[in-house]
Amino acid sequence: MKTIKTKTGIGKWMPRKYDLEKAEGTLQFADDLRFGPELLHAAVVRSSVAHGEILKIDYCEALKMPGVLKVIVGEDFPHHFGLYLKDRTPMAIGRTRYVGEPVALVVAETEEDAKEAVKKVKVTYKELEPVFDPVKAATTNSVLVHPDLHKYEHVDFITPQPNTNIANWFRIRKGDTEAAFKNAAHVFEETITCPQIAHSFIETFCSICKQDPGSGEITIWTSAQSAFTVRDIIAKGINYPLHKIRVIAPPIGGGFGGKAGMTVEALCLAAAMDEDLKGRPVKLFIPREEVLLSSWVRQGFVARIELAVDEDGLMQGIRNTFWFDTGISAEYGANPVRSAGYTSMGAYNIPNVWSDCYAVYTNKPFGGAYRGFGLPELMSALEVVVDIVAHKLKIDPVEFRKKNLLMKGQTTCTGMPMHDHALDKIIDKVAKSIDVLKEEPATRKGWKRGKGIALAIKAPAIPADASSSAIVKLNGDGTVEVLAATMDMGQGTYSAFAQIVSEELGIPYDWIKVYYPDTQSHPYDWQTVASRSCWSMGMAVKRAASELREKLLALFSEYWQTPVETISIEYGVVKCHKLGKSERIDERVQNGFKMPDGILKGGPIIGSGSFTPPDLIYPDPDTGQSPKSVVHFTLGAVGIDMEVDPGTGRIVINKVCAGYDVGKAITPINVKGQIEGGTVQGLSACLMEAMTYDEYGRLLTPDFTDYKIATIKDAPGEIDAFWEETPEEISPYGNRGVGEHSMIAPAPATNNALFRATGMRIHSYPLSRERVYKALKAKEKGETDFWEWPYALDLAYERAKKEW
Amino acid sequence: MKDKYVTLTINGRKTTRVVEDRTTLLTALREYGVTSLKRGCEEGECGACTVIMNGLPQKSCLILAREAEGAEILTVEGLVEKGRLHPIQQAFIDEGAIQCGYCTPGMVMTTYALLSKNPSPEEEEIREALSGNICRCTGYLSIIRAVKKSADILSGKAKGGEACEDY
Numbered sequence: 001m002k003t004i005k006t007k008t009g010i011g012k013w014m015p016r017k018y019d020l021e022k023a024e025g026t027l028q029f030a031d032d033l034r035f036g037p038e039l040l041h042a043a044v045v046r047s048s049v050a051h052g053e054i055l056k057i058d059y060c061e062a063l064k065m066p067g068v069l070k071v072i073v074g075e076d077f078p079h080h081f082g083l084y085l086k087d088r089t090p091m092a093i094g095r096t097r098y099v100g101e102p103v104a105l106v107v108a109e110t111e112e113d114a115k116e117a118v119k120k121v122k123v124t125y126k127e128l129e130p131v132f133d134p135v136k137a138a139t140t141n142s143v144l145v146h147p148d149l150h151k152y153e154h155v156d157f158i159t160p161q162p163n164t165n166i167a168n169w170f171r172i173r174k175g176d177t178e179a180a181f182k183n184a185a186h187v188f189e190e191t192i193t194c195p196q197i198a199h200s201f202i203e204t205f206c207s208i209c210k211q212d213p214g215s216g217e218i219t220i221w222t223s224a225q226s227a228f229t230v231r232d233i234i235a236k237g238i239n240y241p242l243h244k245i246r247v248i249a250p251p252i253g254g255g256f257g258g259k260a261g262m263t264v265e266a267l268c269l270a271a272a273m274d275e276d277l278k279g280r281p282v283k284l285f286i287p288r289e290e291v292l293l294s295s296w297v298r299q300g301f302v303a304r305i306e307l308a309v310d311e312d313g314l315m316q317g318i319r320n321t322f323w324f325d326t327g328i329s330a331e332y333g334a335n336p337v338r339s340a341g342y343t344s345m346g347a348y349n350i351p352n353v354w355s356d357c358y359a360v361y362t363n364k365p366f367g368g369a370y371r372g373f374g375l376p377e378l379m380s381a382l383e384v385v386v387d388i389v390a391h392k393l394k395i396d397p398v399e400f401r402k403k404n405l406l407m408k409g410q411t412t413c414t415g416m417p418m419h420d421h422a423l424d425k426i427i428d429k430v431a432k433s434i435d436v437l438k439e440e441p442a443t444r445k446g447w448k449r450g451k452g453i454a455l456a457i458k459a460p461a462i463p464a465d466a467s468s469s470a471i472v473k474l475n476g477d478g479t480v481e482v483l484a485a486t487m488d489m490g491q492g493t494y495s496a497f498a499q500i501v502s503e504e505l506g507i508p509y510d511w512i513k514v515y516y517p518d519t520q521s522h523p524y525d526w527q528t529v530a531s532r533s534c535w536s537m538g539m540a541v542k543r544a545a546s547e548l549r550e551k552l553l554a555l556f557s558e559y560w561q562t563p564v565e566t567i568s569i570e571y572g573v574v575k576c577h578k579l580g581k582s583e584r585i586d587e588r589v590q591n592g593f594k595m596p597d598g599i600l601k602g603g604p605i606i607g608s609g610s611f612t613p614p615d616l617i618y619p620d621p622d623t624g625q626s627p628k629s630v631v632h633f634t635l636g637a638v639g640i641d642m643e644v645d646p647g648t649g650r651i652v653i654n655k656v657c658a659g660y661d662v663g664k665a666i667t668p669i670n671v672k673g674q675i676e677g678g679t680v681q682g683l684s685a686c687l688m689e690a691m692t693y694d695e696y697g698r699l700l701t702p703d704f705t706d707y708k709i710a711t712i713k714d715a716p717g718e719i720d721a722f723w724e725e726t727p728e729e730i731s732p733y734g735n736r737g738v739g740e741h742s743m744i745a746p747a748p749a750t751n752n753a754l755f756r757a758t759g760m761r762i763h764s765y766p767l768s769r770e771r772v773y774k775a776l777k778a779k780e781k782g783e784t785d786f787w788e789w790p791y792a793l794d795l796a797y798e799r800a801k802k803e804w
Numbered sequence: 805m806k807d808k809y810v811t812l813t814i815n816g817r818k819t820t821r822v823v824e825d826r827t828t829l830l831t832a833l834r835e836y837g838v839t840s841l842k843r844g845c846e847e848g849e850c851g852a853c854t855v856i857m858n859g860l861p862q863k864s865c866l867i868l869a870r871e872a873e874g875a876e877i878l879t880v881e882g883l884v885e886k887g888r889l890h891p892i893q894q895a896f897i898d899e900g901a902i903q904c905g906y907c908t909p910g911m912v913m914t915t916y917a918l919l920s921k922n923p924s925p926e927e928e929e930i931r932e933a934l935s936g937n938i939c940r941c942t943g944y945l946s947i948i949r950a951v952k953k954s955a956d957i958l959s960g961k962a963k964g965g966e967a968c969e970d971y
Contacts, residue, residue: 019897025838026840112826203904679943680945712948713931
């Protein structure tokens with residue numbers, strides 16, 4: 001029985017943890033840590049060719065530069081790293097695979113010295129033919145990005161295809177798709193493309209590594225979402241014992257998946273473990289241009305979707321081919337492909353599903369985790385296709401979605417039954433909020449106005465054994481310390497954990513402190529990804545706090561000689577109303593209680609808790625079927641009211657309505673923050689973002705002047721954010737994740753609104769001004785659909801497309 | 805490169821720093837210990853290094869330290885008086901206008917500059933003033949609410965210090 005009282009438990013609007021330090025500027029991020037004059041600095045020499053054999057790296061002149069101690073090249077640190085597939089080396093070895101790939105590392109006394117010396121390193125290449133187009137790379141295999149793919153170690157739930165560019169092939173084979181298409185009254189086929197996009201967190205990457213020369217122990221301070229996964233990937237990469245690697249993750253300035261796994265830690269470690277440098281800390285700070293040039297991106301995406309619909313407007317079958325452009329590494333990027341596959345029916349009840357999802361290597365920066373993990377791309381395509389179908393069948397887009405909705409008990413494409421949710425109610429609320437079916441005149445002269453809706457669905461695509469654990473410590477004054485190795489990167493998880501502890505212990509929120517991750521002090525957590533933390537780590541924190549409560553109450557029970565059930569903790573004070581007792585928590589929780597028999601009992605009170613998803617089963621590799629492939633889905637809907645200026649192609653968002661079924665909002669301030677933030681990030685991706693390359697694979701958008709992201713002027717006039725609470729069965733308080741989901745549907749909803757406004761379908765994201773303008777010009781010539789393939793320069797593309 | 809000296813007043817404290825010709829004001833201030841200023845882009849695009857220099861908001865990555873000779877610099881650390889947050893800082897907390905916190909010091913300083921000049925700005929004026937500060941987390945609407953609330957607190961129309969519930 002829970003016997004607590006608190007005003008600061010779950011569901012309350014509380015000020016967020018660490019906001020005070022953030023507001024006064026004192027919170028120290030990795031770049032703010034100080035190591036004194038011992039600190040060395042590394043700077044990176046990067047490849048200037050997209051695909052080439054390295055003939056020579058001449059760094060004689062660099063070594064003569066002031067302050068330079070050493071130049072390290074790929075062969076000096078020849079380890080392969082990777083979370084799911086070990087296809088990555090920190091520096092190119094023998095062969096460079098994209099423009100910007102590290103080929104050497106200069107280590108010097110100051111950052112300026114290192115940067116100056118980088119300019120003196122001369123690398124000569126024999127250029128090889130590159131491949132940039134994922135469809136061409138996957139279908140022709142004329143250029144192999146990783147000829148050694150068959151040699152790389154990988155986890156058993158991904159399936160690389162040796163001697164091709166396919167790093168992972170995930171399949172869904174549910175029902176009889178062939179028959180469904182043969183018997184369908186209507187069959188539709190559409191293609192949609194999304195470019196690679198950049199996370200654009202404001203904090204770039206920064207790592208500091210140090211190895212103790214005697215013990216060999218390694219310490220890594222790094223801007224990482226997942227301290228333990230960094231430790232795991234490093235340990236497996238260099239074949240080193242876990243207890244000799246300590247990863248300290250200071251607060252990070254935004255992650256969005258871009259700091260989910262290992263980023264630049266191994267590159268920095270190549271210097272810190274060098275025989276000549278060992279013992280001195282080495283710092284590797286990656287400036288903005290190099291972040292855009294050389295780090296994780298959201299994968300490019302090409303989707304072909306075929307939909308079979310019967311006479312009643314019910315979806316009977318879907319056939320999907322998804323090409324994810326994963327660049328030169330799929331070490332993390334192999335998994336968003338699986339994630340999209342798991343949900344390739346969207347939010348709809350489709351009995352027959354055939355999906356082929358490919359992660360395809362190309363000579364571009366590597367794709368990986370990005371908020372939404374495959375689903376923003378998938379739904380940017382699928383929700384537009386559904387809208388096209390509704391329009392062609394002359395059914396209104398709200399009704400068409402609602403009549404095909406995947407309801408409780410119906411099976412997803414992996415054969416798993418859907419749980420209860422309130423999506424139908426959410427759709428109604430969204431439709432009403434923006435009056436989606438009502439045509440209204442534009443508020444700006446000469447502009448056109450449109451409204452659109454799109455659905456969001458996503459499950460955490462975590463491995464079946466992704467676990468969390470937490471420790472809660474009670475101090476001798478009643479305050480509490482929580483060790484939970486989730487990274488609070490702005491989403492506000494530490495506020496959630498403090499509210500959970502307050503809920504379980506009856507101790508005020510302000511008395512609870514949650515610490516940033518350090519693998520030395522914290523118990524294990526897999527990763528801060530997948531919108532899993534309030535759920536998975538939330539479960540561990542709840543269990544730890546309730547264990548602590550039980551220990552504390554048991555001691556008071558003996559001390560007061562009264563049954564446990566009669567004791568409560570109210571606002572931090574332990575009470576027994578029956579006996580009229582009321583005592584503050586004091587040193588006795590550290591040193592023990594002197595019991596009535598005169599014996600001291602107790603001692604420091606610690607609660608611990610852990611959680612592993614109890615019932616996940618990996619899908620069958622041939623069919624993708626599993627009784628429970630994912631832990632749960634969060635569903636939602638977004639409505640957009642927008643206007644477009646036909647004279648310039650500019651889109652302005654008047655209003656957004658976004659609602660999700662979060663199960664239970666632990667920290668409402670953060671749920672609202674995640675919905676607003678994800679909505680604008682989704683709109684930014686929709687309207688302006690694309691990693692753009694020239695025909696040699698050189699990035700044309702290496703800074704925030706050319707790579708545009710939403711500013712305050714691009715934010716919509718209004719966001720009507722709301723949520724429903726249909727409880728989740730296996731969950732601390734019924735809660736489900738919402739952090740990523742808010743990014744999924746704004747783009748397709750905007751695209752659908754653009755169609756209502758103009759009668760034009762744009763099949764390639766982003767809906768940039770230039771593209772919208774061109775599309776509207778094409779409309780004047782009678783076109784109804786507009787494509788701009790990202791590789792228009794590649795003439796082979798059109799042929800490959802037809803061969804699908 | 806030859807070292808030179810620059811004397812400036814940082815949050816009320818006068819100090820002389822050793823700098824090179826190429827040292828930016830951002831680097832000089834961070835080396836002094838003012839690490840609220842962030843290296844977000846180092847080319848004037850993100851606004852995470854915004855300071856008030858002689859009363860005007862400036863991106864410190866675009867100013868050479870030696871150009872700041874004799875200047876009065878105010879950063880977010882300098883807004884805290886005797887342990888009490890400035891109303892702008894408090895409003896940012898109350899309105900959930902902070903997520904990762906990396907852009908926050910720059911946002912707060914730009915807001916400070918705006919409200920010093922225009923104590924009750926219209927929403928369009930807020931958007932114009934903050935358009936050089938990028939935030940990737942919040943979606944900006946909470947920041948707009950925080951600026952409006954800051955103006956209300958400063959003019960005595962509102963009180964700070966409570967997490968805002970308007971759901």
